[in-house]
Amino acid sequence: MEAPKNMSNNKRKNPMLCGPTRVRKARRPISDDDDSSDSNHSDHAPQEPPQNLSPLIEEPREKLPEELLKTFYKTPGILMIAGLVTWDMVAKRDKTPSQRAQPNLFTFHKFTDRKYRLIVSGCSAGHSILVSEEGDVYTFGNRNTCGQLGFGDTVTRNVPELVPRLKGMNVIHAAAGRNHSLFVTDTGAVYACGDNKCGQCGIGNTTAQVLEPTRVRHAGAPIVKVGCGAEFSMILDCNGTLHSFGLPEFGQLGHNTDGKYFVSSTKLSYHFETVPKHIGFFYEKSKEGHVMAVKDVDIVDFSCGNNHTVAIDSKKRAFSWGFGGFGRLGHAEQKDESVPRLVKYFDYQGRGIRSVFCGASYSLAVNEHGMLFMFGQNKRTGEANMYPKPVLDLTGWNIRTVGTSNTSIVIAADDSLIAWGVSPTYGELGTGEINKSTAKPREVTKMEGLNITQVTMGYSHTLLLCDNSTEEVQKKLSLMPVFNP
DSSP: OOOOTTOOHHHHHOHHHHOOOOOOOOOOOEEOOOOBSSSBOOOSOOOOOOSSOOOOOOOOOSOOOHHHHHTTOOOOEEEEEEEOOOGGGTTOSOOOGGGOSSOOEEEEEEEEEEEEEEEEOOTTOSEEEEEETTSOEEEEESOOTTOTTOSSSOOOEEEEEEOGGGTTSOEEEEEEOSSEEEEEETTSOEEEEEEOTTSTTOSSSOOSEEEEEEEOOOOSSOEEEEEEOSSEEEEEETTSOEEEEEOOTTSTTSSSOOOEEESSSSOEEEOEEEEEEEOOOOEEEOTTOOEEEOOSOOEEEEEEOSSEEEEEETTSOEEEEEOOGGGTTSSSSOOOEEEEEEOGGGOSTTOOEEEEEEOSSEEEEEETTSOEEEEEOSSSSSOOEEEEEEOGGGTTOOEEEEEEOSSOEEEEETTEEEEEEOSSOOSTTOSOSSSOOEEEEEEOGGGTTSOEEEEEEOSSEEEEEEOOOSHHHHHHHHTSOBOOO
16 A cells, blocks of 8 residues: 655645644553464453543544545546455365355456445455445455454455445545454544454453444544554554554564563463554664664555564655564564664665555565565565565566565556465465466466556455546456356
8 A cells, every 4th residue: 555645744744734733641551361463362361441541532523635635535446356255264274165155266356336446455354445436435354253344243244335334434544454444534533443352443442342443542643544463553644653552462563562471470461552652763773783763754654564564754764663573574684673673775875665565474665766675475485585675577567556465466567467476375366277376476467458556455365446447448347257246
């Protein structure tokens, strides 16, 4: 997800752009509860919700400036889908065909007749969020065991359905975690639903399930972008400031702690952040190990993996923090980082970063010249990239939008679709049933010329938006298969 192009540092500092900013009183409710990360845990101490919380923050009435809102109103398109569409089987080890209500889609199929202006999923998510031309939210997928679809129940939806609680709110951005969802309205307010055992819904407690979208307890500047890790959340306000909440296990909240403490001599738990907390310190580390603070950091874009985040600022510098396994932070080491650390590789003339995209255990960055870099590992075996390395197969391509999943990658570049990912894959590459996986980037020839404007990926599925405003694209779309669950 690329940051709006005209959200420059100057506009962030313009009070007319952001609207009035209220100072948030310092508070840090601490909660200990069940937690899960790359592998789920279930042995943490039970938690009582914090008492005497202030009343729910009122919905702001003033909309964000129209100039800013227009950057979120992308060209609406026709929805297409590929991959594992038996949602109850997502991320399950036993994926025997006899248990599947629907066969995997190994090529892209048209899905629903409605046009959408935004499509969202996540590298650990089995559910997806769609925003219509009018700003209404539709969700579908997953087992919905935690209410992440936002309907007030835990019933799976096989097709996109309108979320009643958000109707008429004009949602401009959204994000999907493993079992939770975030939504941003045109007033800069954030709503959350789904799994909240680690406080990742930001509502001030660790109530296990939030079944309907509920206002996140943030009283600062309006929010313009949200992101979800597996069990944590990140929000960006219009001043370029990041706030995080949820599971701190690997330092992914950026608050200089992993939140661990011992309930007893053998029982470990975590101090979860249950309301958004400001990330205020960024640093760089020299080859000699000297640590220096980085000043004047105004974040313009970021992306969350399962347990890490990569962000870029208005000076095109990249910072990363969280779980450091397989080099996904780009620091040439596997050390976890609990505070945002400058990625030195990009801190040189001509290497500035314009957009970032995180998968489960890898990161992608596109520099100001359009070159794609990868660090981390998007496969289960073999050598990992301990620092950013250029993806040479995409040299010369004009990369427009990128989708990242658990292990696979799908990119819309020029007038083509490029995909790669090693086995096991579930059809999310859209390359057909014969060649289900590929270790190197490969063109999906059937999708050429379809004017793909957006790509997003879940754990094992891919969604695309195609702009059908031309007769040529309409003709090609008419020949595509249709998915009817």
